[in-house]
Amino acid sequence: MLSNTTRTQIKKGSHKAVFDPQALYDIIDESLIAHIAIEEDRGPVVIPMLAWRVDNKVYIHGAKNSRLLRTLKTGHKTCLTFTLFDGWVLARSAFHHSAHYRSAVVFGQFENIKDNHEKDRVLNHFIEHIAPGRTEEVRLSNNKELTATQVLAIELNEASVKIGRHCVNDDKEDLDLQTWAGILPYRTVIGPLEPCDDLDSSINLPDYSRAYKHRWYK
Amino acid sequence: MLSNTTRTQIKKGSHKAVFDPQALYDIIDESLIAHIAIEEDRGPVVIPMLAWRVDNKVYIHGAKNSRLLRTLKTGHKTCLTFTLFDGWVLARSAFHHSAHYRSAVVFGQFENIKDNHEKDRVLNHFIEHIAPGRTEEVRLSNNKELTATQVLAIELNEASVKIGRHCVNDDKEDLDLQTWAGILPYRTVIGPLEPCDDLDSSINLPDYSRAYKHRWYK
Numbered sequence: 001m002l003s004n005t006t007r008t009q010i011k012k013g014s015h016k017a018v019f020d021p022q023a024l025y026d027i028i029d030e031s032l033i034a035h036i037a038i039e040e041d042r043g044p045v046v047i048p049m050l051a052w053r054v055d056n057k058v059y060i061h062g063a064k065n066s067r068l069l070r071t072l073k074t075g076h077k078t079c080l081t082f083t084l085f086d087g088w089v090l091a092r093s094a095f096h097h098s099a100h101y102r103s104a105v106v107f108g109q110f111e112n113i114k115d116n117h118e119k120d121r122v123l124n125h126f127i128e129h130i131a132p133g134r135t136e137e138v139r140l141s142n143n144k145e146l147t148a149t150q151v152l153a154i155e156l157n158e159a160s161v162k163i164g165r166h167c168v169n170d171d172k173e174d175l176d177l178q179t180w181a182g183i184l185p186y187r188t189v190i191g192p193l194e195p196c197d198d199l200d201s202s203i204n205l206p207d208y209s210r211a212y213k214h215r216w217y218k
Numbered sequence: 219m220l221s222n223t224t225r226t227q228i229k230k231g232s233h234k235a236v237f238d239p240q241a242l243y244d245i246i247d248e249s250l251i252a253h254i255a256i257e258e259d260r261g262p263v264v265i266p267m268l269a270w271r272v273d274n275k276v277y278i279h280g281a282k283n284s285r286l287l288r289t290l291k292t293g294h295k296t297c298l299t300f301t302l303f304d305g306w307v308l309a310r311s312a313f314h315h316s317a318h319y320r321s322a323v324v325f326g327q328f329e330n331i332k333d334n335h336e337k338d339r340v341l342n343h344f345i346e347h348i349a350p351g352r353t354e355e356v357r358l359s360n361n362k363e364l365t366a367t368q369v370l371a372i373e374l375n376e377a378s379v380k381i382g383r384h385c386v387n388d389d390k391e392d393l394d395l396q397t398w399a400g401i402l403p404y405r406t407v408i409g410p411l412e413p414c415d416d417l418d419s420s421i422n423l424p425d426y427s428r429a430y431k432h433r434w435y436k
Contacts (some may be wrong), residue, residue, distance in 0.1 A: 007258075007260060007263075032303060033301055033303055033319075035253035035264050035266075035299055035301070036264070037255040037262035037263070037264045037297075038262065039257055039261070039262050040225075042225060042295065042325075043257070043295030043296060043297060043325065044255035044256065044257050044262045044295070044296065044297050045225075045255070045297050045323070046253050046254070046255045046264055046297045046298070046299040046323065047299065047323070048253075048299055048301040048319070048321050050317060077260065077261030077262070078261060078262065079255075079261060079262050079263050079264045080264070081253055081264040081265065081266055083251055083253070083266040085250060085251055087408075088348055088349070090349060090352070090411075091356070092356060092357060093356055093357040093358075093359070093363075094341065094342065094345055094353070094356050094357065094358050094359045094363075095359045095363040095367075097345060097356075099268060101251075101266070103266050105263070105264065105265070107260075107261065123312065124312065127312055127315060130306055130402070131306070131308060131402065134308070135312070137397050137398070138309070138310060138311055138312050138315075138395075138397050139310060139311040139312065139392055139395060139397070140311075140312050141311070141312045141313045145311075145312075145313040149313075167414050167415070168414040174357055175416065177356075177357060178418070178421055179355050179356050179357070179421070180355070180411075180413070180417065180421050180422065180423060180424050181413070181414050181417055182411055182412050182413040182414045182417060183411070183412040183414075184348070184349065184408060184409065184411055184426065185408065185409060185410075185412060185434075186406055186407070186408055187406070187407050187408075187434055188404055188405070188406055188407075189404070189405050189406075189407055189434075190305075190402060190403065190404055190405075191402065191403060192403075193308075193398075193400055193401070193402055193403075194400050194401040194403060195398070195399070195400040196385050196386040196399050196400045196401070197385070198393065199398070199399055199400060200396070203396055203397070203398050204398065205398060206398050208402065216403075216405055216407075
């Protein structure tokens, strides 16, 4: 069960709250992007970061001189939010229009991963997540590259999940209107792969589509 | 030209900074979701909100009892971030993997829109943005509904835009590896429309696809 602290308790739209940790994991795994906040003297700053999960932790990475990572590695209290937009609910009245979405809000503090073997392990997890099998194909990172890469981890201890997936909910007196009502779905699709200009044309095209729900091409 | 204050100046990856206001507008118009931060006693909180633009302002809305809106309407300093993920850059080395993305970070303070006519105007802009022509088809909001809706606006005065769109950038010594390298593109696609269960089957299916780059169906 996900924690239900005063902070993660969902007050608005509490019927959309979900307490299954797998729902949290699924949203993080599909999102790829975390919007992460830090507090500065002039107010909060929200930065989008690539983020991936291994077991019960979320990882982010970047260059050592990144302002965000320098702040977060000191244990600055933070919030990471993941959002997937799934479509519009088009009601017969303007007022009842709404959205289908899945979102997760995570609270906590990051820890700095110092060990290069551990960095290598979790970075390779990330590559496998976006392109299954690719760590067998690429040149893996050397020690110099791993040392230049800052990797931070946050434990998924305090989090809330919200899933909006209801259908049209019009007022009774609007049901006879001759207005189309229903869902306008959104999907994220991938591909086809675009080779870079200098690629040796004898190299086989890989297929990473098994990591994705939908692809653009046949 | 977008402002270049000490806060919006992009230090990391400054070659990706973009100063054309139209680039900011395009990212906001395509994003639909803003990740908005507020500061609370225990640290920052990032909430995803539907957000849309009219001229040089971004609007958000919700019910009057929403905690986020109650905080923001008092002039709380905030940050809104919009991010579009466009794909993976798959390099020959693990280290040079990166992402295609477009992001915008906006700083400022929201103002509360009190006038129901102005709320109606900007909410109808939002519906037209997601479903062109739909304000001619639906029952528009009445005064009671507009009064129950909180609408906040923020001027786009301080913002930065970052666009990552480079191709594979491998080390010279890795160019001879027999590893596929290139881009794995992501697209957001819409449709087809899904009617709600109780819809009168004689009502024509609308076509809102002109507001979107890609659709899922033929």
